[in-house]
Amino acid sequence: MMRKSLRYLSMLGWLVILGCTGDDGAKLDSADTRREEAISDLKEKLMAPEHGWVLHYQPVPDAGAYYILLDFDEDEVRIQSDVSADGGALLDQTIPYRVDVQLAVQLTFETYAVFHYLFEQDQSTFGAEFEFFYLDEQDGNLLLYSKSDAVGETTVITLEPAAANAADALSREASGNMEAYELYNQPFGTQTLQQLYLTGEDVSLYWEIDLVKRIISVDGAALGVESRTITSASWVAIDQTVAYTFANEGLVLSEPITFTLGGKNYNIDQIKLENYSESGDLYCVSDMRAAPVYSASIPDVGAVELRHTLFNSGGLTFEPEPDSPYSINVFYAGDSTGFSLTGEDLTIGQLYPEANWILFDYGLDSAEIDYAFGIIFEDENGVEQTHYRGYETATVAGNYIHVILNEEFHYSNPTEVDATDEQNLRTLTNELFGGGEVYISLWPIQEGLVIYRLFNPCNGYEFALVKPQ
Template identity: 30%
Template structure:
């Protein structure tokens, strides 16, 4: 028994300590990370619903890593940056990006609900690739990251001009209201005389193909009214200034079928265009060609040949009144609350049946002292072509307060006259929340969101 006991104890004594095993595992991962001459390539998808961000990582022994990416926000901070990293052991061997960089930026998007991560658990090695898992994802939806040894030419694939061009197609202010960042573009397919309308969610890397129509511009589309709705969202990545769709999108018009797999993005040319008499907006144009759609000119027109803002039974759109803005992107909350101190929402009735008739109107909802809702809505007639709406106010108002004050009635008229001055409105479909729209008045640059 003494001999057996001694053998067991000798074997246990030869095992490395926990601290040594952890130290060895940390050093082993450090050696793997710093080994490739050109570093690592990561096509990073924070969730299964987003497109991919191209990120190149070149780790150094001194605890720094050079990070190159195709994320151009923050004045290009994340295009090429050296930050600190750390390898630790908590839930396993972990890679932690210490200094603020592109991973932290993606983590913070949409109030930290985007799915980005800057702490990763090392899962192992497979066919020369390093496999990591997102540390804070829920257990039933963990993002896997595959580090692939980079080629020297991979840095040439990082697209920066494309993201800048797409970002210039935005009509809402920079991160206005925390809603997100969207670029609207029409592609005039010159070989066919068609107009293809798209909207790009630049944060999630998702493009929505709204519709295709016969005609080169709004006037021609409106006159022919030959429109085919597409209504398909597709995640995408960027490579060498091209949009690469995860899955191709197919559409047909007049017997011509297009299978769209990628879209080259040319250099942006910024010009001024008048969408309402006496007012001009900056628009972006670029031209290119590819085998999917032939030669095309793209521009960031407000017009969309189709979207989901359509007249249907009981279409009531609402938003908190703070999400209404003037031409300087300042909320007009104070002006609204000066007339309606108890205001809780702005509403848009778009073909809603009220008292056996169809009602169209815009205005405000307030709560009285008993928490009952009261509506102050100003009726209008309208015509609609695609997402362009021409509004004319009429006397068919909906006022649910039995004794509205003259100040309330005058205030409702003044506020709606201010928001809808000129009567021309474009309603742009956004992507990150189903049923979310932005309306924009090109006559005085007032705008707001609708849900």
């Protein structure tokens, strides 16, 4: 697949189709006749291979590729893919297709299938397509290009005649099992985090994986299997992004992941996935199932495990702040459905409709509220008040903090509070920190600010915090 400016080719190709072809006074065919001939010619080409076509579809250069088989008849096309989203509905479909002529001879996949699913990602800005212009035939392959790409960024796809056993290369089991790593829905966007544990080396590699675009964003590496023992001193940042493709029930990387740890160099360019199980971590006692684990192997490295994790190295920088609390606008606290808790039917909206800010004291230089969660709101007189509930002294381990709420309350207006005020704060904090398991990651959404996400896997709640400046 390649990307180049091809708009002029579409115009040129259509001019050739419509242009003068006769000589010695031969009567020119009508434009309609030549149009029908062009349509018929492409349809015949599409139907020609006995076993259909193979397409390694890479919508944009920095994404991974999708293995797709296409088998055309007169009106329909069977599409087989290794895209396991939508509950497997995209793995094998037969849909109508259309060949017509616009700027050039065009192939359109008519009804919803894997191409449409990819097209609509990122609010239809990902760069995938379900309409293609025909470009050329070369060495038995058909070349087409995306209809909607910008000038200078056109994606050319190559259809290659498929072998009789081409379907054997569909890595559907691996693709489907990888979907299970998307274990939680998070209000601020799901992070699918994985840990590649090199068992013989006692080394762990951590990354975030985009299961749709097939991109791995490598965070870094550390010795050992336990993420809660990682410190800034033991952490080796890598910060590398690679694409991946499924092949033979494994992952093939677009370029090797390379790093050095403990004086040894590592080079990983593929992972052979072998046995899948749900035998990993139980993040909460209420979890109905354990996290997924793949036993696997890497050439020249040996046995590995691909594990689900909640570790993100951004949490290593979440440190005690003696002078000021961490804080955030109250809107940035959400439940597992992705809605802000400020909604009128949710906890903050009901209990603190005039709330403005959330505070999180972590090591504050104050005997009363050194470790406490607070909320700032306007009372019935329009006066800003701050109510705090404490939690036991805690230390971030890796990016994990165990929040154990206590019965210490502190109010800016102590003479005016009653049992209802205390119960409101207890209700909010019990809900937000239910289970007490909190994992911290960086959320780089605004330049100049250090913003963290604090995620509770026990209930799917999440809130953000800005590091004091």
